[in-house]
Amino acid sequence: xxxxxxxxxxxxxxxxxxKECVLSICGQKFDDYEIxxxxxxxxxxxxxxxxxxxxxxxKIKVIHKKNEGVAFARRDGVSIxxxxxxxxIDSDDVLLSGCFIKVAELVRQYDLDIVCWSMIHExxxxxxIKKNVCRPGLFSRKDVExxxxxxxxxxxxxxxxxxxxxxxxxxxxxxxxxMLCDSRATIGEDGASVIAAIYHSNQIYVVDDAFxxxxxxxxxxxxxxxxxxxxxxxxxxxHIIDNIEIDSFDFRDQMNRKMTHDVFNVVKSRxxxxxxxxxxxxxxxxxxxxxxxxxxxxxxxFAFRLSCILMVFLLRYKCFFLIFLMSKKY
Numbered sequence: 633x634x635x636x637x638x639x640x641x642x643x644x645x646x647x648x649x650x651k652e653c654v655l656s657i658c659g660q661k662f663d664d665y666e667i668x669x670x671x672x673x674x675x676x677x678x679x680x681x682x683x684x685x686x687x688x689x690x691k692i693k694v695i696h697k698k699n700e701g702v703a704f705a706r707r708d709g710v711s712i713x714x715x716x717x718x719x720x721i722d723s724d725d726v727l728l729s730g731c732f733i734k735v736a737e738l739v740r741q742y743d744l745d746i747v748c749w750s751m752i753h754e755x756x757x758x759x760x761i762k763k764n765v766c767r768p769g770l771f772s773r774k775d776v777e778x779x780x781x782x783x784x785x786x787x788x789x790x791x792x793x794x795x796x797x798x799x800x801x802x803x804x805x806x807x808x809x810x811m812l813c814d815s816r817a818t819i820g821e822d823g824a825s826v827i828a829a830i831y832h833s834n835q836i837y838v839v840d841d842a843f844x845x846x847x848x849x850x851x852x853x854x855x856x857x858x859x860x861x862x863x864x865x866x867x868x869x870x871h872i873i874d875n876i877e878i879d880s881f882d883f884r885d886q887m888n889r890k891m892t893h894d895v896f897n898v899v900k901s902r903x904x905x906x907x908x909x910x911x912x913x914x915x916x917x918x919x920x921x922x923x924x925x926x927x928x929x930x931x932x933x934f935a936f937r938l939s940c941i942l943m944v945f946l947l948r949y950k951c952f953f954l955i956f957l958m959s960k961k962y
Contacts, residue, residue, distance in 0.1 A: 636736060637665040638715030638804065641723050642705035645676040649724040649847070654685050654692070657721070662732035667692045668709040669723075673699030678723075703821045706797075707813040710804070717747075718807045720797040720822075724849045728752070731843035735801050738837050742770060745833035747801045748794065750842040756850070765794045768840035776836055777881075784827055785872065785886035786893065788935040793830065795823030799844055802829055812871045816863035820894065824868045828875035859905035862919055865894035869924070889940075891928035895920075896943045896955075903959035913952045920947065 639657055643650060657667055669682045669692060679696060686692040695708055706720060717739065721727055735747045748765045755761065771780065786792045794800075810828035812821040830836070869891050878884055899919070902912050920926060929947050934940035946955055 635664050635666045635715045636739070637717050637719055637732060637801065638709075638713035639665060639667045639719040639721060639727075640670065640706055640709035640713065641667065641721050642670050642672055642702045642709070643674055643678050643682060643723045644672040644699065644702075644705070645674050645678055646723040647674075647677040647681055649849075650678055650681050651685070653721060653723050653726060656726040656728070658689065658691075660727070660729065660732040662736060664736065665691065665732060666713070666715060668713060669694045670705040670709045671696045672701070672705040673697065701815065701818065703811075703813045703817060704815075707811060710807055710811065713804060716804060717801040718804050719801050721844075722798060722846075724847050725798065726845040726847070728843045728845055730841065734839060734841065734843070738839070739801075742835060742837060744835050744837050745803045745806060746830065746836045747839065748836065749799055749839040749844065751796070751799050751844040751846050752842045753846045754848040756848055758848075762842050763794070764840070765799065765838050768838050771836040771838065773834045776830070776833060780830060780836070781881045781883075784830060784881075785883060786889040787886070788889070788933065788937075790889070790893065790934060790937045790940045792890075793827075795820075795826050797822040797826060798846070800826065802826075806832060810875055812868065814867050814871075816861060817867040817871075818861055819864050819897075820868040821864075821871075824871045827872050831876040857904045858901065859903075860898045860901040862898060862915075865891055865898060866922075866924065868894065885932075888928040888932035889934065891925065892932040892944060892947065893940070895925055895929070896947060899947070900955055900959045900962075903956050909956065916952060917950070920950070 641653065654667065671679045671682050671694065682694045686694045693712065697708060710718060738744060738747055750762055750764045752760050753763055780793055783791055784793050806829040810825055812824045869887060873887065876883060899916050902916060905912065932944060934944065
């Protein structure tokens, strides 16, 4: 029989956390699910742990593949998923108790495309904070347009709807239709997928409960200071624009803000490379001269957020040395 939920877990060198992650799913006191472990070319024993877990649990499927990154791992997991709804969990995190029962209750009561929940984030100092999505409750299509669209991508205050795939159960047909999978999109591919899925949703439910524990892992690739690739803001932006009606709301303005923010992060990160300062600056100048980037920086506007206003100023007036100094501090 088709399971209600497919839980897709990309696995890459997380031998210390993988069993705890999987056990947090198996302990949900709910049986209508499958787990898909996608071993993305692990070399630390995680591959063997995947096979061991599969051997002990008939609900677990395992894919072993060469390393291509988390987006491709998620795609490959979705390709064999059979559930009506997809969950995405990072293999060093934990799904908290009660999640499956609550989500199953909601999707059976309402014709939902997406269910969202709050997350517990672990900080570097070991403390935790709860991150809410927005006001809890049922969102009809009209509610989505009225309450979520204004901050779907990015507002003038630089706020936005939660872009994490890990805080949502999404109807599989939406995942299959709008998932971004591109080797150049090394950052932000999950948010681009979420934005497109939400735009095409007819009914969403937001739960106030925190059902996901996001572990601070200092060894995670997302925590390391490294030069980001030039292409990902362009790829992410194109995916969003291609999959929503960009002029149906103020999405062009929102996209200009997101593009500018993403570009600034790339520019700042380029100073983490081992290249000479002058060489990096020359590359940045060429990058900022790309038409779509130049247009976004020229037209974007922020309000009530000094850091964002400063960011736009630094990019518009090419204050690269100040950006260089910021890269050394943050």
